Amino acid sequence: MSDAVIKCESVYKIFGANAKKMLQEANGNVDAKTFQENGCIVGVNNASFEVSKGEMLVVMGLSGSGKSTLLRCISRLTDATGGKIYIEGQDLLSLKDKELIELRRNKMGMVFQSFALLPHKTVLENIAFPLQIKGIETEKSINKAMDMVKLVGLDGRENYFPRELSGGQQQRVGIARSLAVEPDIWFLDEPFSALDPLIRKEMQDEFLRLQEKLKKTIMFITHDFDEALKLADRIAIMKDGIIEQLDTPAKIVLNPATEYVKKFTEEVPREKVLIIEDVMDAPTSENLSDLKVSKDEIIENVAEKILSQEKSVGVTDENNKIVGTVHPSKIIHTVFGGRKESS
């Protein structure tokens, strides 16, 4: 798989003195309880997945689920206890310190939950920091940082200190800093969790706008399922270090793999998440109504139109070809009956 930017093969992270030895003895069969009895804590348990170029993978889980640990394994802020991690085909764990630094300087950017800005530097200096670390001359790095300031909409505040900014503004600085070196891979560790709901929504929209423009390969960590649904191309749901399910938001909502995942999906307003394609049936020869809808429409937006029809509605693809049908009853079923169906 050459287009996988990030690739994990059975990654384990176990904290404790004899972690490595115990992992070998466990032979790929890691049970958190037995490990705990021996004084080890399992952070990540057998994580395997790929993230392809330009894709946004959201890792979702409650606190203690190992999601942040997984991210730190992939950014090698902590060394994985077992397994293989490839970044653009390079074996991450075999990199020497120098190579790792090079990788981070050029390919990776990371945003942190509590912003992690340097308190002694101004907004501009914070953003220019990764560039200056790289050894880029002051004038160039400052100019580049100024572009970033504009990108995240902080012009006029470049000489402020982090302590003089609001949370949302501080995180904009964090985002700008992580983008300053134009990385290919973008790690975001609960970037909006510390913000107020209104600001959070604003930042999410802004983030989507940025990603539209930049098309980075992203790993995004969150504990907020709604946020995951809103942003993700694919979602990985973690519990106790294990990835319970990894799929597109629609498939997770429609077919939760475990009881645990189902608990999250129950409350989700499906019409806001699912698109027509997710619920359509195969094209039949039956009489269709005159109305046609695109397969990429979100159900909520077209539900009213479909429900006003009596016959099935045709679903079209980009080329205006009919690829399926939706009967109004299916919409009603999806919106109101979904919960019962899945239980």
Next chain:
Amino acid sequence: MELLKKYPKLFQWLFLLIVFFALCFAIDVPETYKFIRGQAEFIKDPNQSTYILFGKEVRYYAFDNFWRLPPLLGWLPIWINDGLFFLLNEWMPMEFWDSATQEYKTRPLVLQISRNITAFMTFLIELIREILLGGVETIVAFTSWNFVSAYPWAKLPGLPWTIVAAGAAILAYKLSGKGLAIFAALVMIYISVFGQWKPSMQTLSFILVAAPLSFIFGLSLGVMAYKSKRVEKALYPILLVMQTMPQYAVLVPAMVLFGIGDHAAVIITMVVAIPPMILLTLIGLRGVSPEVIEAGKMSGCSNWQLLTEVLIPTARRDILIGVNQVIMVCFSMAVISAFIGAKGLGWNLLLALNQLNIGLALEAGLCISLIAILLDKMSLAWANKQTDYFGNLTFYQRYKNTIFFGGAVLIGAILAIFGSFFFKEGFNYLYEVPHNKGISTADFWNKGVDWIFDTFFVYIKAFNTWLITEVLQPMRALYLRMPAVATLVLVVGAGYIIGGIRSAFTVGGLTLFIALSPWWDRALVTTYMATFGVIISCTIGFIVGTLCQQNKYTTNFMLGVCDIFQTFPSFVYLIPVMMLFGVTDTSVLIAVIVYATIPATRYTIEGLRSVPAALHDAATMSGVTKLQRLFKIEFPLAFPHMMLGLNQTIVFALFMVIIGAFIGTEDLGQYILKALSDKAGGGKGLVLGICVAFIGLIFDNLIRTWVEKRKKHLGID
């Protein structure tokens, strides 16, 4: 029984006190006991007992073992002293190249190392001193005495005071702004006009070497301790003891190793100043949030970049407090090290105090304090400085300060040359105002002191007599009346009640060390003076702090006052009290009280400030009066923090009691002072210092343990 269940601690304390007093009454004062004024080994007395351990003879007065423990550790100072002597003079002789005689010489390793360090320090101090004052030593260091005597022009000219003053003002302006620049100029002009230029520059050169070196070493060691658990574990006990070790006590062993003079003073200053720097660096680095470190790593920092660009700047608040401490210690030591021959203001101050010339002492003390405040402010401003990236500066704006300094050098030099024609006879006031040729207010102060003394003599004397006979003497007698065993029981018991078995062992061990040293009586006197000072200081500090805390302005004002007072070198406090009370215990105690009230006040204010605002509001909404709120909410919550203040108060008080030996006290400090002039004083000074440090640590351990438990109980941090 109900009561017992409700307040178990109270009954434990009661029980402890009963046992303590029972022991006190049960053990009679031996008839032969009296407070010995001299050191046992110097007294030829057939009544003395002796024992020999490790080949060292220890002489002491034997009493019943319940009353006073025999000095089983009496061999320790002698042994340390001999050890030092052996290291210096006999251990590991090696061949070293002697550049003076151009041949190899056999010398013990430690001696050679100490000589090299000494030479290096001397060179640094002389270099700065001669830039400021002029001289030939630096050139000699690169050439030879012959060269200098052959060419009379080979001499650093030294900067005229006008240039130094202008330079200081420009530097202050660059670092902070107009305010500090004016202050800097005023300080320099004051120093010059009042004829303190030479000693001030000597002191300054000493500090400009000692402070940066202490900072660099402290910071590096702090970083090493942060990186490696092992280094931290090795450093920790030293840090702990050094925190409560009186600065005096380090003088003696350092004198043995490095001789006397400015260089030894620098080394001692480093020994004293480095531990707090390490500690604060460590605290600061520990406080850096892990996410910030990760952010640094993800920005692609190498280890070195992470340290210099992320960790140290982020921890700079604590590191700055460390720098501040380093500067304070340096000034404090600048005075104290006059005892081992360091030149400068300290020397003058000491001399003046010795002659009871209060006016002169006051002038020297004021100069030191002013320079201390100036350097303190400048170091703070330097750390908070920022760069401006966008000012499209013209050449003039960019190099404004350099140009001004260049101009100042030129004008200063011209003035100095002009002055050499103008003041043909006598002194060139535009180059350097010589010592004692400036304006002196000494006479004014001396007359003032005389006047106060004449006018209020009766009252001062009466107060003095009353305090000594009615309060101090009985208190001292009470302390000395405690049998050693009873004291041990009291301390161990308190340790057990407060912190369990572990604490009991720690404080018991510390007390036992002092009890087995030859200076138990002296330690009791030190403790009595410190206790008296601490009680009064805490009362004053508590009341003043509480009153000031009621209002934002008074709070800031009081904290500012504390800042300034803390900047004064500890010795300076002795001047005004000697002015009023002469050479008595009262003087020492008043100095102790003034000095120790600073932390007491500061921590009271900070403790009250640390009470969460939410609780404040909640209390107000429950309809309590201001006084109720103070007593029911604020005091209980602020108490743990205030107790940490008590801790500091004790340390400050102990320091001052020991320094008070200069005025004349009969405690451990007196012996430390004596050890300075004692041939075999090295070991004695060190062990005496350790005894004082242990007194501090006993209280430190008890208070800290109590505070931690209390904080957990209250659920604050």
